[in-house]
Amino acid sequence: MSSQECLTNTSLPTDMEVGVLGAQRAALLAASLVAGLVAGCGTVGGSAGQQAVPPVEPALAPSGGPAPAGTVRPLGAAATEVVVDPRTQTVAVALNDPPRLLLTTLDGAAPPRQVPLPGPAADLVLAADGGPLLVPITAPGSLIRVPLDGGAPSRTDLGGPARGAATAGGATVVALGDRLVVLDGNRFIPGFINATRLVHAGGGAKIWVLDRGRSAVSVVDLISGETSPALRAGNGAAGAVPDRFGRLLVTDTRDGELLAFAGDPPVLRQRFPLPGAPYGLAYDGRRDLAWVTLTGRDEVVGLGVAGGEPVIVHRFPTVHQPDAVAVDPVSGRVVVVSATGAGLQVIDPERVVQ
Numbered sequence: 001m002s003s004q005e006c007l008t009n010t011s012l013p014t015d016m017e018v019g020v021l022g023a024q025r026a027a028l029l030a031a032s033l034v035a036g037l038v039a040g041c042g043t044v045g046g047s048a049g050q051q052a053v054p055p056v057e058p059a060l061a062p063s064g065g066p067a068p069a070g071t072v073r074p075l076g077a078a079a080t081e082v083v084v085d086p087r088t089q090t091v092a093v094a095l096n097d098p099p100r101l102l103l104t105t106l107d108g109a110a111p112p113r114q115v116p117l118p119g120p121a122a123d124l125v126l127a128a129d130g131g132p133l134l135v136p137i138t139a140p141g142s143l144i145r146v147p148l149d150g151g152a153p154s155r156t157d158l159g160g161p162a163r164g165a166a167t168a169g170g171a172t173v174v175a176l177g178d179r180l181v182v183l184d185g186n187r188f189i190p191g192f193i194n195a196t197r198l199v200h201a202g203g204g205a206k207i208w209v210l211d212r213g214r215s216a217v218s219v220v221d222l223i224s225g226e227t228s229p230a231l232r233a234g235n236g237a238a239g240a241v242p243d244r245f246g247r248l249l250v251t252d253t254r255d256g257e258l259l260a261f262a263g264d265p266p267v268l269r270q271r272f273p274l275p276g277a278p279y280g281l282a283y284d285g286r287r288d289l290a291w292v293t294l295t296g297r298d299e300v301v302g303l304g305v306a307g308g309e310p311v312i313v314h315r316f317p318t319v320h321q322p323d324a325v326a327v328d329p330v331s332g333r334v335v336v337v338s339a340t341g342a343g344l345q346v347i348d349p350e351r352v353v354q
Contacts, residue, residue: 052193053215056236056253058339059277059296061321069316070334070347073108079337079344081121084326087130090148091326093337093344094121094135101135101146106328106335106346115146115153122163123197127172136162136174143174143183156183166198169205171222173198180209182222189225197240199248206264208248210240217248219264228265239281241290243305249290251278258292258303258310272310274301280325284332289313291334293322300325300336302349316352319345 081094084106093102099120104112118137125134131148138161146153160176167173171184175195179188193213201208205222215237216230236254243249243260247269250259258278260270276294283290288306293299300322302314319338322345326335336345 052213053235055194056212056215056238058238058279058321058323059253061295061298061340065298065320066317068319068336068345069352070345072319072343072345073104074343075102075337075341078339078341080324080339081124082324082326082335082337082344083124083126083133084328084335085126085129085131085133085148086328086330088148089328089330090131091335091344092124092133092146092148094124096120099137101133103146103148104344106331106333108346113150117144118142118155122161123165125165125198127167134165134167134172136165138163141176143172163194163196164198164210166200166207168200168207168222171205173207173222175209177213180220187225189220189222189227191227199240199242201242201248201264202246208240208242208261208266210237210248210250212237215252217250217261217266219266231261231266231268233259233261234271238279241281241283243283243290244285244288245306249281249283249305251281251292253277253279258290260305270310272303280323280336282325282327282334284327284329286329287332289327289332291325291327293318293325293336295322298322300334300347302334314349316347316349319343 077095079093083092089106091104099117101115119139122136122138133146135144141158141161143156144153162174164175171182173180173182175198177194179190192211195209196212197210199208207220209218215233217233218230219228233250234252234255237250238253239251241249248261256275258272258274262269277296278292279295280293289302290305291302298318300316300318301312303310304313318336319342321339322336323339324337334347
């Protein structure tokens, strides 16, 4: 994709928008979009496709700060990942020391259940509403399937460190860093540096792949094995979720932005500044809210993403080091977990005073 093509797909503010946004903000937006021609819009292909970027990590949270909004439950250990199942209202939390999975309810009424893991969970992914839960394990490289109804987990050993997982078109695919493996048929799809987040790209058997090793996104057809040209996603892409408009939302931690991609091959459609090192990401499809943790500020923000430009509509203080966030699309409640052992936080945006 040429720079001109990228500029065409990411429109600068019109005169009418300048009047609405204000000249100063429109100028800043224009500058941000033009800067993206270098930092965020280049196609990654050929030899350039193998240019690695340093691994992105969440920014260290500040000490002190206001009390967390909502309610906080103790976990007794550092939490690295969290997901909410809307059908069963189950909250699954990945804990370390020792590696295990904590299964509890959103309201906290039922006794929690713990599931031992062979190693730290790299991600938590719902195969479908109601489960099972897919848990990729980096070392030893494996995929754990955990039923949410209390059934026994199952394990598939893999030939590499599992970093992400997804289901699409009836197939289960796992990211092994430099390649993907489609478990149904044991097929490999190479061409990555550090593929981590895998996201079903709507209907069919296509998935979005977030390659943190290149800070880039691409689309993979699981049937043909074809991979689109990868598009640069800023300088430190961390999290990725789909929205109901067929886009992939991505947090760029290093540049402090929320990015939106669409199409096959992917095109950058939106970029929105988010100071505070955005990292964890979740999406509420009923309310069109993207929830992003700002680990550099111990905050979580809710952005309305249904319009032409994201709008921050919620901002809450969180537990210390909020590396992961999830949302229940039924109730709209947001769950944030602490990577320093400060607990599990539940926020009801409609009831908590901001």
